[in-house]
Amino acid sequence: MESVFGLVGKDFAIVAADSSAVHSILVHKTNEDKIMILDSHKLMGASGETGDRAQFTEYIQKNVALYQFRNGIPLTTAAAANFTRGELATALRKNPYMVNIIMAGYDKDIGPSIYFIDYIASLHKLDKAAFGYGSYFALSMMDRHYRKDMIVEEAIDLVDKIIMEIRSRLVVAPPNFVIKIVDKDGAREYAWRESIKDAPVPGV
Amino acid sequence: MQIFEYNGSALVAMVGKNCFAIASDRRLGVQLQTIATDFQKIYKIHEKLFIGLSGLATDAQTLYQRLVFRHKLYQLREERDMKPETFASLVSAILYEKRFGPYFCQPVIAGLGDEDKPFICTMDSIGAKELAKDFVVAGTASESLYGACESMFKPDMDAEELFETISQALLSSVDRDCLSGWGGHVYVVTPTEVTERILKGRMD
Numbered sequence: 001m002e003s004v005f006g007l008v009g010k011d012f013a014i015v016a017a018d019s020s021a022v023h024s025i026l027v028h029k030t031n032e033d034k035i036m037i038l039d040s041h042k043l044m045g046a047s048g049e050t051g052d053r054a055q056f057t058e059y060i061q062k063n064v065a066l067y068q069f070r071n072g073i074p075l076t077t078a079a080a081a082n083f084t085r086g087e088l089a090t091a092l093r094k095n096p097y098m099v100n101i102i103m104a105g106y107d108k109d110i111g112p113s114i115y116f117i118d119y120i121a122s123l124h125k126l127d128k129a130a131f132g133y134g135s136y137f138a139l140s141m142m143d144r145h146y147r148k149d150m151i152v153e154e155a156i157d158l159v160d161k162i163i164m165e166i167r168s169r170l171v172v173a174p175p176n177f178v179i180k181i182v183d184k185d186g187a188r189e190y191a192w193r194e195s196i197k198d199a200p201v202p203g204v
Numbered sequence: 205m206q207i208f209e210y211n212g213s214a215l216v217a218m219v220g221k222n223c224f225a226i227a228s229d230r231r232l233g234v235q236l237q238t239i240a241t242d243f244q245k246i247y248k249i250h251e252k253l254f255i256g257l258s259g260l261a262t263d264a265q266t267l268y269q270r271l272v273f274r275h276k277l278y279q280l281r282e283e284r285d286m287k288p289e290t291f292a293s294l295v296s297a298i299l300y301e302k303r304f305g306p307y308f309c310q311p312v313i314a315g316l317g318d319e320d321k322p323f324i325c326t327m328d329s330i331g332a333k334e335l336a337k338d339f340v341v342a343g344t345a346s347e348s349l350y351g352a353c354e355s356m357f358k359p360d361m362d363a364e365e366l367f368e369t370i371s372q373a374l375l376s377s378v379d380r381d382c383l384s385g386w387g388g389h390v391y392v393v394t395p396t397e398v399t400e401r402i403l404k405g406r407m408d
Contacts, residue, residue, distance in 0.1 A: 089266050093305060116239060122211065122261040124232055124240050135237065 002047035003134025003166055003174065004034065006102040006114050007142060007158070008127045010149040012183035013104035013112040014190070015045040016159050018134070018166075018174030023050075030196050035180045038064045039074055042105040043180050043187045044084075047131045048119060049098040056097045060084050077105025081115035081123060088121035096120070100131040106182045134174075137165040152181070156190070163193050207308050208329075210235060212383030213245055213258035214345035216353060216374055217314040217324045219338060220366035223394040224322040226254050226314040227374045229345070230402075231386040232261060241386040241407070249275050250285040251398065253315035254391055255295070258343035259329065260308035267307050270298060288315030288323040292333060299331035306330050310342040320395040345384045348377035367392045367401070375405040 006015040021032040035045040036057040044060065046053045063083065068074045075083070081103045091097055101117040116122075116129040128146050130138035141162045150158070159179055167173045175196040180189050214229040232243035246256040247268050255271065257264035274294060278286050286294070292313050299307060306329045314324045326340040327333045334340065338357050341349035352373040361369060371390055378385035388403030 085265070089262060092262070118234065118262075120260070120262045121265070122232070123265060124243060124261075126240055129239070139237070 001133045001172070002034065003130070003132040003138065003170075004045040004047040004100065004102050005130035005135065005138040005142075005159075005162060006045060006104050006128070007146060007150075007155060008104075008112050008114050009155045010151055011106075011111055012152060012155070012181055013043075013106065013114050014155050014159060014179060014181050015043050015102055015104045015114075016163070016177055016179045017045045017047065018132075019176045019178050019192075020174040021050060030174075030176045030194075030198055031192075033178055035178060036061055037180070037187045038080065038103075039068065040186050041074070041107070041182055042077060042080055042103065043182050045102045045104070045180075047100050052097045052099050056087075056099050057101075060087070076107050076110070077103065077113050077115065078107075078110075078125075080105065081117060081125075085117050085121050085123040088117065088119070092121055102129050102131065104182050104187075106184055106187075108184075112183065133170055133172075134162075134166045137169055138162045141165055160193070167195070205235070208259050208310075209344050209383060211259070211261040212381075213343035214349060214374060214378045214381065214384035215245060215256040215258045215310075215312045215342040216349050216370060216377075217256065217312050217326075217340050218353070218357065218366060218370050218373075219322045219324055219336075219359075221360040221362055222320055222322065223363045223366060223392065224314045224316065224324060225363075225366045225370045225390060225392045226256055226312065227370050227388055227390040227403075228256050228258075229343075229374070229378050229384040229386065230389055231384055233383060238386065244389070246389060246391060247272075248398075249291060249315075252320075252393060252395075253286065253288050253291055253313075254393065255291075256312040256314075256342070258310045258312070263307040263309045267298070267309055267311075271295065274298070288313060288317050288325075291315065292323075292325050292327070296327055296331035296333050299327065299329065303330055312340055312342045314393070316393065316395060343384060345377045345381035348380045349373065352377045363392050363394050363399070367399070371403050375403060379406055
């Protein structure tokens, strides 16, 4: 079961997700990127049904881009989160997307923020959030160690503690994680935490 | 899995002398896990009309957005605010529209009507209105709330005493319900002012 978690720091937000793509008992790949970069200053970490996740996150990314094309200015994080919730809510009673989302963003006058959107479209702004079986460990670790206004090094240290906890205590623990960060300089990949590397594709 | 008990909530409204109070708990949960302790369940429609929405959080958010939309249109057309009795009928109609695919919410409506006469009512998830002269309750803690309110309520309390009574009733009831609590949020509304207070209760 997929783990995604995120937290807000002093002037940045971090989202981390596991990177296994699993089908029943088979692990297809261990370097699947589940955190979509929506635009220059927004990230969306998603967990849930694989097809829904890939399709829905891309749909949101393209609509965020469309808004910017049409209006000349980017959406705020809150607006993007509410748009995402609206799409999930509309689809809920027709053809629900089984995708849980942690959306992180940085707005110039607001600073960093994180939005928790679960698969039935409940939206809430939070300082720390987590989904999946890993959430039981992530939320507890964050309750213990999280403080407001942590610097990047402290936050990454907490993320590593959480990953360590998930790896050691979850029976079907995902081996690899990806960490992405968003701050005033934009949204970007921060690091991978790999304990298993996929076999390299042989050169032809 | 009971859908009305998925997120957890406790709502109560009471009538006083030319005033009313409406209170809710602050927990947002996903079954056994607590996600947030600052989740808002009472919304202002206008200065003298409040609605609390218990039940499934996603439907509460959707329903609130639809009701604000309808009230704003009403304000544009009629150039005045809606009376609480009218608003209650609107909520009832919107809920019954979805009779065979309902919103999983139980609203609690409280307002000051003509000549600032307090009005409270609740309804079930398909819009069956329940008017009361003293108090109305909703949510996972409703049974405890009924008992607490019945014993603590007195008619014609002033704003201060009403605040004390509703707070005690709310806190003692949510302490017996694992799905609601984590503090309280109380609005006391008189013809001249609205007082919003956060209650500190057992944080479990």
